[in-house]
């Protein structure tokens with residue numbers, strides 16, 4: 313799964329970027345492609361055709377691209393690299409009320425003197441348009457693989473429920489083979505997430521302990537300090553559980569809990585992930601309160617970028633109307649297999665928390681001997697972001713005449729100063745052009761994820777009782793502790809042990 317980035321050759325190809333003037337393209341894709349170019353990872357004859365809604369002249373588009381890069385790289389851009397990069401860039405308008413827009417795109421794209429004929433389409437567009445764009449590409453022959461490869465990358469979310477995901481799948485597979493479809497979850501491109509599997513299987517130390525005999529429970533957390541920003545409309549149709557839980561967090565859980573694949577081939581890894589996702593016990597909706605918890609942030613003081621805090625509005629105020637959609641979601645999951653029988657997996661995500669961090673915190677069972685009341689149990693913390701580290705907490709003797717213990721922590725940074733810092737989108741863009749699907753989702757994974765999430769979303773939508781509130785910038789709402797299996801469990805924060813124990 314983690315591979316040497318230069319291990320594969322990229323065929324001459326054209327990356328066709330739908331939604332090229334959108335936010336993702338500005339903040340991640342264009343800067344990512346420029347960085348790949350600066351690292352010498354793009355083949356000389358690779359081209360980028362950006363597709364947007366409005367007509368833009370070639371020079372104006374090039375100036376626009378320059379603006380995107382300058383906004384991202386405050387310290388300036390390398391003019392030599394930029395000169396090479398900008399030559400790759402072209403623009404095509406796909407005006408929505410022009411019935412011939414796709415035909416025009418086809419005529420432009422099939423001009424072999426400009427564009428290499430292997431095409432990778434990156435659909436960074438509204439999810440409701442995925443099926444239509446695939447249909448239109450097929451109608452003008454642009455998905456035909458008889459002579460060249462044609463791949464389609466579909467941004468998340470793939471559907472908004474199991475039913476919608478199946479509809480989308482049915483519609484795109486009329487035109488595409490599974491091998492042409494790249495369903496993205498950008499978390500799989502994060503190096504620290506890929507490290508989960510390597511930590512487990514490239515060490516002897518962990519695997520013997522990785523089961524219900526030794527592990528008390530697992531927490532998978534992704535909290536953000538930011539609010540929903542200007543995505544209120546999208547967010548209110550989605551909520552925290554679908555936005556983050558459905559894919560990013562369940563994929564993380566799959567990597568933490570799956571069985572050892574027979575090898576590191578994409579198919580073998582996916583097989584194990586699918587098996588794991590399918591063995592998560594469905595939530596018992598008659599007993600939801602003990603298994604899932606939701607809340608919304610209200611106004612409060614949230615950490616600001618400059619390290620201070622700022623007074624921010626509550627979610628409902630930002631939205632401007634009443635809503636029961638959650639900005640905090642936590643659930644307790646059990647995996648019905650021999651390895652994990654009885655071990656709760658707590659999965660939580662929230663906006664506007666006191667800290668922004670993602671971590672997997674694993675608490676081991678009580679030690680064979682308790683030397684003092686309340687002696688801490690061992691924790692292993694795999695921190696994904698912003699710190700990328702592995703931390704093991706163990707009990708040791710306090711030097712001196714008495715028998716006493718204290719917790720020390722063995723803290724290892726995954727990243728060394730000289731290591732490349734590669735954004736997840738850079739890895740995934742490269743994988744798309746290389747034709748490596750290992751970090752993309754198979755439809756069976758997507759389906760298993762929706763199957764699990766759908767009943768919670770539905771139950772919450774029907775539940776008319778008031779939604780819990782938490783002040784922006786605070787820790788988990790106190791009442792969220794209701795989902796813990798035992799009284800001595802508490803939310804683990806990335807650095808502190810315990811934080812506010814409930």
Ligand code: BG6
Pocket residue numbers: 468536555556
């Ligand atoms: C996206 C969600 O998928 O992931 C956003 O839609 C969220 O709401 C983002 O902020 C977080 O991604 P990252 O890479 O910044 O952790």
